[in-house]
Amino acid sequence: MGVQGRICWAVVVLTLCMGADVVAVTFENNGYDLLVAIHRNVTQDPRMITQLQSMFTSASDYLYTTTRKFTYIRRVTILVPDTWTKDPSWKDEGEITFTDADVRVDSSHSLQGNTPYTFQPGQCGQPGRYILLTPDYVLDKDNGRDINYGDAGRVLVHEFAHLRFGVFDEYGIPGSRQHPVYYVDDTGKTVRPTACSTDITGNFINEVKDSSCEPVDSKDVVNKDCYFLPNAFDNTATTSVMYAQFLKEVVHFCESDPDSGRMDLIHNPNAPNRHNKMCSERGTWDVIKEHTDIKGGNPVDISNRAPQFNVVYRQREPVGNTTICGRRIVLLLDLSGSMKENYRYFKLRQIADQIIRDILPLGTEVGIVVFSDSARIWANMSFITSSADRQMLAQGLPDKEDYGGGTAIGLGLLKAIEMLNGRGKSAENGRIFLVTDGEENVTPSVNDRYSDIVRSKVVVHTMAYGDSAA
Template structure:
């Protein structure tokens, strides 16, 4: 078993290197820590606040990743690639030609379908790494995004996306208007309405966003009420999982696993989400702990 990072080490481990023109490769993992490369697209308007916000977000992400991986991994170092079109700070290092398309995290224009929501380009199968994390400058700067309300802590969001990127796990939530991955489902053994969630211990209410009040139930052969969403309770939850479902809940600090000692992080194999579909109903931690970065821990 590899030696764990000691408690408290994370307080000063995130070093920010702002460079123009560094040639980069994929995520680097060494001594239980990740070296991530972030690049800002040349079309993003110059705003030095993007750099300071990225530093804050990634520092928070490092702390949360350390907790979520059971005090094993963290973000050791970050290099930010700044467009040559920006006014250069004398403290920045200059080297070669910037290669935006090799960055792990890319700050770019909004995606036509995703808008300002962070996402990972993830074309592979279960356990296969994604290509990159996409952020927009509006999300980073929180320009009329209401980031905390709509997404929760940005560092936690980055860890959710990083798990897609590095470990090849998938979302454990439902998608509104989706027949394949509805936001809720009817339990096979009863008529109980359950949210598409992990763990099953997450509590909350089903809400009709158009008509107000409770959602009308449907059957599983047609898309369930397209106006229905599940609102997890921010005050009554005891579930500690999962990062791939509701990382914004304060209590959620772990990934779901199939055979935990504590049912508050037990994987819900019945939920019709992408993780269950793509990973043969295995929990996210079951997949992550087989990754070379984590194996043996």
């Protein structure tokens, strides 16, 4: 990625009053802690909280079953927006933001409608970014949620498998040549639904009256009006969560070679679905059991799997004529001598200037730390409340004559954390934006103090200049 690409990436990361798109899921003692956030444009409705609680309680039971007693949902924090009238029972929370959330309640996706959706840009086994639920889905506005999607807890587990484990859908897409809803098997004669299990029973349905669902030929299934409707009752298949979690009999993920010898769990590698394409025809459980949450762990008997729920409220605090908005952030800038090469110092100042003037919203608390042979505070933490504040901070950025010396990235990170911890505040959930050309050559190194950095619970974004900076 070139410098211009890195600059564009930085702009995206720091957009508006929100943190970065990072998954906040935590896992401990077989239990997940999740953050659910409601967008500030969602109309206040007390049923939103109770519906979310019901959905995640159901999801915890199903997750426990489908992951074979390895995991469940231990705790769910629900972040209520500042546009809602505060309930006295809600706790104040000034740090977490909407885009920190694992599950977001927001307006519908342009292509998905009210269908729950997971933003999953990575490869097989890599986590997604977040799950999106629409207000209409959560509130079951048309009273057709269970009919159209099945139990909401099961739907959440399907999406959570995308989010946490990096597995993909095992069903076909109507009208798709790449992932058709059905295919012709190896015999060249039998038409099968695109599914994990070959045991799924049901019927091919054509939306065009009195038309069949036969493919045009054995190699190209193109009938876009056809779909497969599994039998809603007495289906013998127990797999898979990524295909038909709405069937009550489906309580497992597929696997390629079950240790139990159970043939009902066998994965179908021939189905032309997205999961087989992305995961080299491995079963979903084959991928999941290699995840760090499962591998090396042990199943446990947990009788009470109902999550603990905390409802928190983010109260915007006034600062002058504006309000506190977004994270507290420290710009951590490399002033080492090597930054003079190839005009890196100019590029550093350019991006720092852009962040201060154009990216950080009014109400952001920001400071600057610089490092070379050592680390020091360049500008103390202060709020941006006006254009004049932006101007003053940007004009005070380092110039060419300020550069020289070594590269003490570890000391710089520790000084930035120290500043975030100042004035009686906590560094936790604060942001550090590190700009460096790498080539760390002053102790302690980042690795030397890695545990201290992680323990502070800050989020570090990096911009790298030069071939050795990665």
